[in-house]
Amino acid sequence: MKIIAALRNFSRAWRGGELGLLGFSLCLAVVIVTGIAGFSERLSGAMTQQSHQFLAADRVLKTSRSVADDWLSEAANRGIHTASVVSFRSMIAVGDDMQLASIRAVSDNYPLIGELGVSDTAFGEVELVGRGPQTGEIWLDSRLMALLNLAVGDEVGLGEASFTLSRALLSEPDRGGMNEMLAPRAMINTRDLAATEVVQAGSLVRYRYLFAGNAEQLDAYSVWLTPQLNAGQRWESLSDGQPALANTLKRAEGYLLLAASLGVALAGAAIALAARRYGDRNTDNVAVMKALGARRRQILNRYIGQLALLAGGAIVLGGLLGYGLQDVLFGSLRGLIDIEIPAPSWRPFAVGAITAVVSTAVFALPPLWRLSKVAPLRVLRRDLADDSDNLLSSGLIGLVGVGLLMWWYSNDLQLSGALLLASLSLGLLAAALVLWLISLARRLTASRSQGALRLALAAIYRRRFANAFQVASFALALMALTTLGVLRSTLLADWQMQLGEDAPNHFLINIQPNEIAPLDAFFQRHQLSNAGLYPMVRGRITHIDQQLLSDIAAIDAGSGNVNREMNLTWAKDLPEDNRLEMGEWWPKVSLADTDTIPVSVEQDFAEKLHIQLGSVLTFDLGGQKLNAEVSSIRSLDWSSMRPNFYFIFPPESLEKYAGSYITSFYLAAGDKQLLTELLRAFPTVTLIEIDAVIKQMSTVVSQVSAAIGLVLFLVVVCALLVSVANVQASLDSRLQENAILRTLGASRKLIASGLILEFAAVGLLAGLLAALGSNIALFGVQRWALDMDAVWHGEVFLTVPLVGAITMAATGWFYCRTVLTTPPLLVLGRL
């Protein structure tokens, strides 16, 4: 019975047309949250999925020996797919020609995730395939085919076995680090491995076992496996293997969640405004009902029942539309990205539902709760003041609600705290500034102003408390837009800088000193810009200040980064993109006069090893000891795709240790045929194609920026809704005021100018506040959430107030048209 009564009440209230705006705002909040939550969840799922292609699996076990069969059968029992890759170096033979190759023997189901890029010709069109070579087949790197002058169909020897070259191998999802790429790739099937007789006891062989399954299966397997691993075995997930990529994904996810939080805050403001208007419009109804004998509880039941039904409807409708929105978002991304989107889950729907319930409770309930306190005496005395209207407590409830939602979305107290702090300071500033404006307006109206300006100022003064709210909420909308906009361009600029248009995309190593001049000539002939030729000597650091590295307690000597051979170089001048942080570049001391030669150390590495200016480092260069004193510390950009070095020595200091040279250069995709010519001319030089790696990273960046653009659009929709709700909330009183003004002889033009000026002033003020607030928010977000350097953005103090004034004036004008078009008599007749 109660439900029927509630439904009946609801349908009556709905017919009245006043629940519409409230329901629309609530529904939009659900649409946006469900849309963004679902979109970001699925997009990040897709991006994680794609980035797992870098591993060709979800998890990888790296080991120098084959593992016990029961490790793999255990994985199979748990429903996890496995594949194996055996890597070693060997010679590829074609007739009398031999070339060193980095061989991979892969099982039938390799790769578990991602695809192999192959072609029928060297450096040809890429075709993606989901599995490796069949038995009897061999796939070779394009440059190996160029070096050996091979074509598909030729016979190739590897060890004791013979293979048919069936494909040119252009890309592998898990091509791996530079060490693996030093020699060109050849790929065969694991089942042919024994026949080659290449892998013998004592051979240097590396094994990669690939695992793919769902997160629970893999986590459980991790728990089972990890205690059994020995020192030489490494169990890797994406974040271990590709820290830079994992960071990019984390940033993107944080960014999308941020947008969702701001969207909810905006929708919340719209809900609060709509609920306020609904409450105001029902004040007289409640007074009548109370006069007719309704108790407070009955009033509350009635309105809470309406809200519950409204929220229920918004959850269902908004949830469905939110799913639709996800499809629209992915649809618009389809041309940009080439990834498989995971199926939708129930979680975004739940997020939308909880958001609707919380938003209703914190934004819509307070005005309706106040409604239950309306004095029944209002039926006799309409002028009775409604003194229960408490903006401060409503605002606080809303703030806490949004804060809790943000915390829940982001699962990050710091991030939501920083945003909330900015919102709070913005709210306080808005209140203070609006008060200041009121006193200013009073003074101006009293003395100089006239006409439209006087009307506008009077209107702002009359609605001063509503205006405080209006300015604060519009400022929040603008702040969100500004923050997102600036952050987007900052992030993109950050990435663009890392992956510049003409960043070097090919490395050449193993360049012999006698090849330097002809190589330079080659570059000049083909107008290829290169990063300069750097000499390179392999060496290992053994002592710091005569103390054995492994004896220094503060250093994790087991860490692979410290205890390995590194590339040392020498240079006369500081490399272009390096920056001297401490010390000086080559002190003017003749090398002949001292035993200790100076060395410049990269900053992060110096910090990691607690190396300071003046520390004496001992290097082992192929069995020979070398002492060097740290004379400077440099910082550099590792993602510049140029040859970068931890240690740089003065010219001539390392020449006796003999080495080779390294360079990097940029080659446009259409000029790939030059590579064949290059390799023919310099057969001993090793080529590494970085552009494949760059392309993978660019894809991720473009996905992320496209997603950001779309999310930005959703926040614009939210901001517009807030403005509309703002204007609609004041429509009744405006109709009355302007009807009276027009009855008294004010022209339409005067009223129209007054309206535009009033809204423009509100927008301008909100814009100024937003510019300040966004700078505060940006500082917090960049500093703590995104781990970037915080920068002051002065330009927004000009653009945002301007945009605010224009947008607000246009929106205000559009929704206040009725004020001008409704005949005054009609309005006054209703009074």
Next chain:
Amino acid sequence: MIRVQDLCKTVTSGAQELAILRGINLEIKAGESAAIIGVSGAGKSTLLGLLAGLDNASSGAIYLNGQNISVMTEDQRASLRAKHVGFVFQSFQLLPGLTALENVMLPLELSGRPGAAVKAKIFLDKVGLAERGHHYPRQLSGGEQQRVALARAFAVEPDILFADEPTGNLDEHTGQRIIELLFELNSGSETTLVLVTHELPLARRCERQFVMHDGILSEEFHRESAGSQGRSALGTL
């Protein structure tokens, strides 16, 4: 039925205290009709609001049906209104979102009485608007709206009906028809009628007539004590 003892209402305006009602004493028996007249600002509507329990008095006591409403909470007074009191207002006060029929059903639903729709239709029929039940207030004329308000007031069969300037927003002719309808509906019930008005024809239809002047109430005419020949003192107003 209605008994008022030493009723005072004082409001504070800035630093000043303003006495609106000064020691009102009044007794109206069940089934009687009483009119309160007076100039604007005399305190008529304030007295009506207090009698109906819409506001709290500063001092004194009001008894409706023998119950002291001055000591009741707002909700207790609302319950009492739902069971025993009907209202007619100057500006009709129909809920704009509800149809005529739903407006009449509203107090019946609030007091939880069964058969609200049937009863509401009967009363709409009594005021001659049976065919207009599904119209919204904005689709009705002022006179029709007030007829719906009358149907709403009588549908709960109240013991007491308060009317605040029921013809104040209507032209003379329509006002006259509303007065006729009001007394016609009232004659069929034992409802006590208390109305505030400055329309003399309406006041003269009541058995008792009170004048409110500067917060003090005095009885100018009582049909029972004046006998059948009695003439209303209001004629001189």
